[in-house]
Amino acid sequence: MKLNGEQNKSVFNGVMLGYLVLILHVLLMIGLGVTVVVIKGIYDFRWLIIIAGIALIGGSGYYFYQYFREHKQRLHDLMSDPAFNNRTLEISLMGGMATVRLGHKDDSIRLIQENSEPEVKQLETAKSTQIKELSELTRMLDDKLITREEFLQLKKEIL
DSSP states (O other): OOOOHHHHHHHHHHHHHHHHHHHHHHHHHHHHHHHHHHHTOSTTTHHHHHHHHHHHHHHHHHHHHHHHHHTTOOHHHHHTSGGGTTOOEEEEEGGGTEEEEESOSSSOOOOSSSOOSOOOOOOOOHHHHHHHHHHHHHHHHHTTSSOHHHHHHHHHHHO
16 A cells, blocks of 8 residues: 555654654653652652652643644544554553553454464475375376376376
8 A cells, every 4th residue: 555645744743753752751751760869769759759740741741732733633633544554553661561552442462464483394305296296197187187098107207
């Protein structure tokens, strides 16, 4: 399926938006870590840290809301793009401790490659090749494509 320029732009904007969300979360974690080191303790200033974290998350959420509103887009429009059709978008942070999954309404995960086991290819033995040729000759004899004499002569050559 070929995508036109507008669809490519919307997919690119969606991917960049995802990267921006990821970068803001990383900056949030770095900021909280620096705050803990500078203040020398979570216990005494835990409420300040929680309020600052909520403010940062709320501010980034408001920024994205304004961005979507300014460009007259909705998250549903982004997810209905043909590039995301029948796919799930999953954003995992902190080693999977925080995960957001967008896309399918069912819980089954669809893999990109259905056959996960590699196909094993083996060389044919001479005996298996003979059996195949004899089977083909028998089929040809049954379908009356060759005569009985031709069948016996070819059988001798194969064996």
